[in-house]
Amino acid sequence: MVPFRCGLAPEPEPPRPAASDWRALLAEQEGWPGLLERLEPQRWPAEDPEPQPCDPFCASRFSSNDLTAGFDDGLLCSLPEQLPEGAFALQVGCRLDADHFQQVSLTYDTQQQLTAWELRRFRRP
Numbered sequence: 001m002v003p004f005r006c007g008l009a010p011e012p013e014p015p016r017p018a019a020s021d022w023r024a025l026l027a028e029q030e031g032w033p034g035l036l037e038r039l040e041p042q043r044w045p046a047e048d049p050e051p052q053p054c055d056p057f058c059a060s061r062f063s064s065n066d067l068t069a070g071f072d073d074g075l076l077c078s079l080p081e082q083l084p085e086g087a088f089a090l091q092v093g094c095r096l097d098a099d100h101f102q103q104v105s106l107t108y109d110t111q112q113q114l115t116a117w118e119l120r121r122f123r124r125p
Contacts, residue, residue, distance in 0.1 A: 022070030026059035029101050034122035041114055057122045062091050062103065086110050099124040 035051035062068075065088070066081035074095035080088055087110050093103040105118040 022063075022068060022076050023059075025070060025074075025076065025095060026062060029057045029095075029122060029124075030059050032057040032101065032122040032124055034103075034120045037119045037121075039117045041116075051121070054120055057101065057103075057120075062093060065089075065091065083112070 033056055034054045036054035037049060037051050039045075039049075062076070063078045065078040068076070068078040070076050076091075076093040076095075078091040080090075088108050090106040090108075091103060092106075093101060095101050101122045103118075103120040103122065105116075105120070106114060107116045107118065109115050
């Protein structure tokens with residue numbers, strides 16, 4: 001059992017592909033089309049925004065930080081080794097099944113203030 005799963009769900013989620021070879025997993029998803037949902041602090045919409053098309057998945061953009069790793073159960077992350085002085089983004093992703101990958105990006109400005117949460121849902125074409 002991976003701690004990132006809900007243990008209270010009425011039915012357990014199906015197994016996810018392992019991400020121990022994160023480079024291969026990211027390379028396989030290169031170019032997948034996706035949809036983006038974006039929220040900004042202190043700017044909560046009255047209704048959930050409709051997902052918008054986003055740039056296709058790019059492995060180098062996901063893994064642009066100092067540290068990128070894959071974990072059991074399809075989880076991936078890319079983080080700076082040290083807190084940068086400038087703007088930066090934290091990337092967390094999960095390969096839900098053979099055809100779906102979700103990426104959460106937390107972006108920070110030069111003052112290290114959170115500027116946005118972004119959820120990208122990629123799907124094999």
